[in-house]
Amino acid sequence: MPIIQELLRDNYSFEQAESIQIxxxxxxxxxxxxNYINxxxxxxxxxxxxxxxxKKGNYEYGIACAVIWNLNQKTKIGHYFTKDRINFPYKPGFLGFRECKMLAKVILKIPDKPDIIMCDGHGKIHPKRFGEAVHLGYALNIPSIGIAKNPFIGYSEWHKIEKIKGKKSPIWAEDPKTLTEKQxxxxxxxxxxxxxxxxxxxISEGxxxxxxxxxxxxxxxSTAHRQPEPLYLANFFSRKEVNNHI
DNA sequence: GCGACAG
DNA sequence: ATCTTGTCGC
Structure with a gap:
């Protein structure tokens, strides 16, 4: 399946963007x-x-970093950057339209197509089940997962999770307390x-x-940080690249 | 209607 | 996300 350019444009209105998500x-x-990864x-x-x-003048810019990670060896294979102007404003629910254009660009610099994309943002945890991770994976036809640092929609008892690696709590679309067993x-x-x-x-599927x-x-x-290492490093390198650039 | 709301 | 002072803990 080819790359879907309709998902990589950043000049939609919010109304147009929402209809594309749907x-x-x-x-x-x-x-x-x-044909899913299972x-x-x-x-x-x-x-x-x-x-x-x-920011520079009246414009906003971003530097994207893609960190290639070998799952078996638990090592970084390499990393790539790309820089661009940002056109789409931040609005909860529409992050994909702000970031996917540049994320696709940096991923396409990788010589060997990676097996899976790990996104710093939600996947299925989204009002239209179309968070950034779903958006980017679909646009490039590469399997993807979403890992966000903050909650968005849904109901969970995440604040009760013990801070021990592997402890988890489900996130439901509806509040289980208001539902009966069979709903x-x-x-x-x-x-x-x-x-x-x-x-x-x-964490959600993309x-x-x-x-x-x-x-x-x-x-x-995940080894030493709150986020999985590929995301921690992508954030670290992109931040460093911005600081070097200014 | 009002507020909250990934990055 | 980014900016930014002080503060807490390892």
Whole structure:
């Protein structure tokens, strides 16, 4: 499947952006799930992506970093940067339209296509089930997962999680307290602690992945920080690159 | 209607 | 996200 340019433009109105989220979410719902990643053992390389921002004159710019990570060796293989002007304003629910254009650009610099994208933002935990991780994975046709540092929608007892690596709590679309046993609910993701002593992060599936895979990858790429190492490093390098640039 | 709201 | 002073803990 080719790259979907419609998902990589950043000059939509909020109304147009929302209808695109609905359109592609509907397509995901209709899609066959037999080409999803469902075997953790087959994942070799992960790319963690993040953007740091700065202002110059009246304009806002971002520097994106993509960190390539080998899952088995637990090592960084390399990293890439790209710089661009930011056009789309920040608005909760529309982060993908602000960041995916540049994130796609930096990912396409990687010589060997990574098996999975790790995003600093939500995936399915989104009003239209189309958070940045879903958005980016769909645009590039690469499986993806979302790992955010703050909650967005949904109900969970994340504040009760012990700060012990692996401890987790589900995030539901509806408040379980207001539902009876047999009423349906939707599991959006999990809040999980990835390092002893750290606050939890908010993990959800992106594109062509399931929640189980998202949790396993998050767990096994975490070593010394609150976030998985590929995201921690992408944030560290992009921040450093901004500081060097000014 | 009002406030909250990923990065 | 970014800016930014003081403060707490390892």
């Amino acid at each position: 359109k592609y979410h509907n397509l995901i719902t209709q899609a066959l799930k037999n 075997n953790f053992e087959l994942i070799e390389t992960i790319v963690g992506v993040d953007i740091s921002y700065f 349906p609910n939707e599991l959006l993701g999990y809040a999980m602690c990835l390092n002893d002593g750290s606050k939890p992060v908010f 594109y062509k992945t399931n929640l189980d895979i998202a949790l396993k990858i998050s767990f096994y790429t």
